[in-house]
Amino acid sequence: xxxxxxxxxxLVTQMGxxxxxxCEQNLGHDTMYWxxxxxxxxxKIMFSYNNKELIINExxxxxxxxxxxxxxxxxxxxxxxxLGDSAVYFxxxxxxxxxxxxxxxxxxxxx
Amino acid sequence: DQQVKxxxxxxxVQEGRISILNCDYTNSMFDYFLWYKKYPAEGPxxxxxxxxxxxxxxxxxxxxxxxxxxxxxxxxxxxxxPGDSAVYFxxxxxxxxPLVFGKGTRLSxxx
Numbered sequence: 001x002x003x004x005x006x007x008x009x010x011l012v013t014q015m016g017x018x019x020x021x022x023c024e025q026n027l028g029h030d031t032m033y034w035x036x037x038x039x040x041x042x043x044k045i046m047f048s049y050n051n052k053e054l055i056i057n058e059x060x061x062x063x064x065x066x067x068x069x070x071x072x073x074x075x076x077x078x079x080x081x082x083l084g085d086s087a088v089y090f091x092x093x094x095x096x097x098x099x100x101x102x103x104x105x106x107x108x109x110x111x
Numbered sequence: 112d113q114q115v116k117x118x119x120x121x122x123x124v125q126e127g128r129i130s131i132l133n134c135d136y137t138n139s140m141f142d143y144f145l146w147y148k149k150y151p152a153e154g155p156x157x158x159x160x161x162x163x164x165x166x167x168x169x170x171x172x173x174x175x176x177x178x179x180x181x182x183x184x185x186x187x188x189x190x191x192x193p194g195d196s197a198v199y200f201x202x203x204x205x206x207x208x209p210l211v212f213g214k215g216t217r218l219s220x221x222x
Contacts, residue, residue, distance in 0.1 A: 004154070033209065040214070041214045041215055042212065042214055043155070043200065043212040044212075045209045045210075048209055056209060090154050090155070092154075096207070097204065097207040097208065097209075099145065099157050099160065100157070100210060101156075101157065102147075102154030102155045102156070103154050104152070104153050104154045105152070105153070105154050
């Protein structure tokens with residue numbers, strides 16, 4: 001019973017395609033996040049939602065669009081994929097600003 | 112602008128000895144600090160935390176020390192075990208805001 005689960009785990013796709021990564025948490029948390037770990041290994045926040053409302057939107061291209069249908073789900077849709085989008089994307093959740101719990105990551109490779 | 116710095120990308124330690132992972136930060140407003148552990152192909156998992164009102168927090172083999180005047184945080188693991196081999200991320204936040212992560216230090220515990 002995974003607490004934060006995201007799919008797919010691995011994704012290889014061509015430049016220009018549109019793809020989505022789904023995330024679900026069963027911890028009852030009210031806050032969900034998307035983090036990106038790029039080739040330099042930094043874990044950087046992209047978005048944060050609290051009770052389905054966007055509260056943080058870091059400097060991310062508008063090709064990236066998060067969607068939260070309910071507070072247990074936060075999906076990430078990426079349009080017109082570019083080579084530089086290749087990274088590991090981690091979904092995470094927390095109760096308020098407490099300890100963050102991460103999913104296993106989605107390895108995106110754009111070719 | 113790296114607010115959280117882990118200057119050692121890797122560390123090797125003999126099994127049974129002490130592992131010391133270091134972290135420096137620049138933002139004096141940080142008031143909550145965490146360590147996460149990450150195995151390959153998995154998401155980071157929470158390990159231990161400390162608030163700025165304390166200078167030490169211990170949990171089993173893991174102890175985190177905070178030196179606010181030096182803006183320095185360290186994680187001690189004793190005794191180190193092969194299963195501790197992972198990447199360790201230092202993270203911090205100022206008040207109710209998202210965590211800022213360091214680049215991580217890869218610990219290898221040699222049997």
